[in-house]
Amino acid sequence: MIFSLNMSSETPIYVQLRNQIVLGIGNGELLPGEPLPTVRQMAEDIGVNNMTVNKAYQILKTEGYIVIDRRHGAKVAEKQKSDKEFKTALKDKMELAAAEAKAHGMDFQEYMKFCEEAYGK
Amino acid sequence: MIGVIIILIATNIMVVGCVHYAFWQYGKYQNNRVLGVTLKEQYQEPEVQKIVSEYKRVFKRLMIAGYITSFLVMVPFDWYVSIWLIMYLVWMFGIIALVQWLYVKYHKKLYALKKQKGWVCGKTVNEITIDTRLSAIKNKMPLSVWCFVPSILIVALPLANSNFRAYLIGDWETALLLIGCVVLVKAAYILIYYLYSKRKSVVYSQNSEINIACNRISKRGFSLFFMAASTVDSISWLVLFWEQIELEYISMVSIGIFVVIQMGIVAGMIYTIYYIKKKRNQILRDDKTCYMVDEDEYWASGFYCNPNDNRLFVAERDNGLNVTFNMAKKSAKVISWGTIIGTLALLVWISVECLQFDFVEPTYVVGENFQVQYSPYPLTVEYDEIESVELVEELPDVKMSKDNGAATDQYSIGKFRVRNQGRYHLYVYHGYSPIVKIKTRDAMIYFNSKMEGVAEECYQEILGKMEAE
Incomplete structure (x- = not known):
């Protein structure tokens, strides 16, 4: 999945990142089980602190969009039910x-x- | 002497050649950029063409002057070494500073034109594009850091030699210098490899496969180059080590081989950059979904300055292997200015030391002990350490290797070594006699003066002091 973040936007980077990943999952660009970059890889490529990416990943994990495995890193969760x-x-x-x-x-x-x-x- | 001059001329040409290659690239329109300014069809505008051709014209003249002065700067080599060295340093840093200044001047000119015309090319500067599939495998692209193990093992091979170990213990100062140089060079290779491996992935296209292919070629290619260069570099150090152990000095032939190998590494680097660019362009040639990012605003001063970017090091846009500081960060400013001021201070210190060799003579004091008052190499000898003192007409006809000091046609000053005879302290101006020779328990000291009678007077006084003891 390819997406852009606006560094001068008033929306915080971690919110933009969270939204982009949700959009990717919704649009089918990110498939269930697809690995995501690690926090460090993503932070290096965006050019932000690890904490920023970590915050976005934690929100996505809490919302059930991704799962984080200590050994395999982050990946897209299986499709959720709309409860x-x-x-x-x-x-x-x-x-x-x-x-x-x-x-x-x-x-x-x-x-x-x-x-x-x-x-x- | 001729050998040294040839090696230095070759080095000069190599330096000018590297500067020529690096800065000539800026004048070429590639990756939608020229002179560090992103342009699309605007590149064809006559005003742009005028600035670019003006840059190329002035740059060509500067480079011709650089190549000619590569030879001319060696003319005063035979005069005073200190004067030559100062001229040489001014020449080398002058060329680099002038070329950098020229580039920044024309870059700013072109960027001002772009701003004035309101040209926008591609995505805005504030957008960062991420390819998750690319970022997820970026660490698997470069070769593993373990690939540096063979080069470290090769350079550590001499440690298996008992003569080398004995040499390390016996002459720890020179050994420390040699080992220090090797450790620094190896650490530099691994650091550059690390910085390059951690470089931001580049999103060239909307097609992840193409992004992965382009980044893999570049990361794999450069890491392979660093590993190969480090291995070849280790072999070149082995030559120097072997000679230092076996002959206790390093000959000009070995230094020549060392320089040729290092030049080979530079040639390899240029080829790697060329090869990677060619391969990348081949991949991107038929792709219709290429991204174009206009981040000129961050490079407006000719240096990268982006307060939104958390990284300290970023990749140079037009030179494949270079990394540059993000000048928006305080630490980058401190490191840059610290390096510039530190280098200048070091050069001034070296120049002052060399001026002393040429224009200040040592002072010999025969008092409670014998002292040579000379700031680069002071020496104190107690009279009971002296075994014999005599006047000789010239230095012994033995092969001396210099540990630390200066040896020219005009003088030999500093710490030297003769095989199986140990350390020599020399303060000798060639063509002046007599020379006082002092033999102590663990070293030989030779000194004289340009002033008539000084050596004889010292000799008599030392003799008197020895008899009085």
């Missing part, structure tokens, strides 16, 4: 996104088109 807890959290995010769309004057059709495009990516 009730996840659906509730997702619904909250969707409500917020829909509210923001309405506040900016987007109509339902346009908003749905955005949703379709995002999901089908």
